[in-house]
Amino acid sequence: MLELEHGFRIVDVGVRLDPDQEAVTRRGRDITPERLERELHQAGVVRAIVAPGPRESGGYLRLNNAVARLSVDRPFMAFARLGGPRVPDSSTLGRVRNLAVKREPYHADPEDVEQYAYDDRFHGFLLDPAQDGLPESDVLEMLAEVGSPVLVRGGVRFPPHAVEEFVLDYEFPVVLSGFGGFPLNRELMGAAIELLSAHDELYLDTRFVRFRDPMERALREHPDRVLFASGAPDSHPDVAVMEILTLDVPEDAMRRAFSKNPGRVISGLAGSE
Structure with a gap:
């Protein structure tokens, strides 16, 4: 694809980086870190938040370290x-089940959070409760203590009301992926936008939103709470950028989503406009 010309400084808070061939094979699109970097550059993305994709089982220590290593330079x-x-799950059955759970060695514990938080290779955390399970309360408390931003994968299996119940009581910045409506659920996206009025530390990112109406609504009603995310490599960054550029919103709202808002939430993304 041709390099986009748009005049915006863009940072991307929603990129998956597959650090090994096993992950690439399982996830589908074969893309190297070099090619990913090139595609982001074509779209005008100057910095990107990257995290590993989901595993079928086990923990993420090796993958996290591999992603950090591949991020150097x-x-x-x-x-x-x-x-x-x-x-x-907040149902009676879910609550009973959670009373009986036992943390396995590959699950995150507070010490893991503390080590990641004070390792200068990492700049925040990613939670995908529907895929990976939800950390216990002591882990969430440690996330609040270190205060790093947390990307949360929302959607049908972890809808906005569950995010509010399980995560938003803790005092750390939460960036809810895909407006909380993945895959393509307008009702959940609307519910996530409603949550912005009640939770000052909640932000929404544009990963796989696709619909114009919720993005325009959020950018008009809460211009300081929307962050650009491409969903690369599953979505080409050019496509994700064009979805924002074609919205019927002021240029300043686009600039906020592309760079100003991410720079306020995530240390290291801020830069000259």
């Missing part, structure tokens, strides 16, 4: 992916 900032033993 590239415009990537690594986030550590964390898993836990709890199910993100």
